[in-house]
Amino acid sequence: MKTVYYPAGVCSRRFDITLQGGVITELTVTGGCEGNLKGISALVKGRRAEEVIPLLRGTDCGGKGTSCPDQISMALEEALEKEKRSDRT
Numbered sequence: 001m002k003t004v005y006y007p008a009g010v011c012s013r014r015f016d017i018t019l020q021g022g023v024i025t026e027l028t029v030t031g032g033c034e035g036n037l038k039g040i041s042a043l044v045k046g047r048r049a050e051e052v053i054p055l056l057r058g059t060d061c062g063g064k065g066t067s068c069p070d071q072i073s074m075a076l077e078e079a080l081e082k083e084k085r086s087d088r089t
Contacts, residue, residue, distance in 0.1 A: 001018065001019055001020070001079070001082060001083045001086060002016065002017070002018045003016075003017045003018075003019070003075070003078060003079035003082055004016055004017075005017065005071075005074070005075035005078060005079070007068070007071035007072075007074075007075065008066070008071070009064055009065070009066045009071075010032065010061065010064070010066060010067060010068050010071050011031055011032040011033065011068070012029050012030065012031045012032035012037065012068050012071065013030050013031035013032075014029070014030040014031065015027065015028070015029055015030075015071070015072060015075045016028040016029075016030075017075055017076065017079045019049060019076075019079050019080065019083050022048050022049055022050060022080060022083065023046065023047070023048055023049070024044050024045055024046065024047055024048075024049055024052065024076070025045065025046075026045065027040070027041040027044055027045065027072070028041065029041060029068065029072075032068050033068070036068070037068060040056075040068070040069060040072065044072075049076040049077075049079065049080045050080065052073070052076060053073045053076050053077055053080075054073075055073075056069040056070060056072050056073035056076075057070060057073040057074075058070060059073075
């Protein structure tokens with residue numbers, strides 16, 4: 001299931017996430033620090049969203065109170081909930 005998430009308070013403008021059975025099959029980030037975000041995308045691919053969320057949650061960037069990894073954790077949480085809701089219907 002594909003989810004589009006628009007982060008707040010960070011340089012990145014959009015996250016495209018695909019989950020299959022709770023597993024991250026794709027994470028594409030538009031905007032932000034390209035190399036770092038490509039690295040994060042590669043590291044999370046194939047892992048369970050429930051495993052990745054606590055690893056990224058709370059990461060701060062420059063005292064902003066959030067970061068791209070923190071926002072990715074929020075996006076994954078939303079995508080996981082969306083997937084669970086679609087399984088119930």
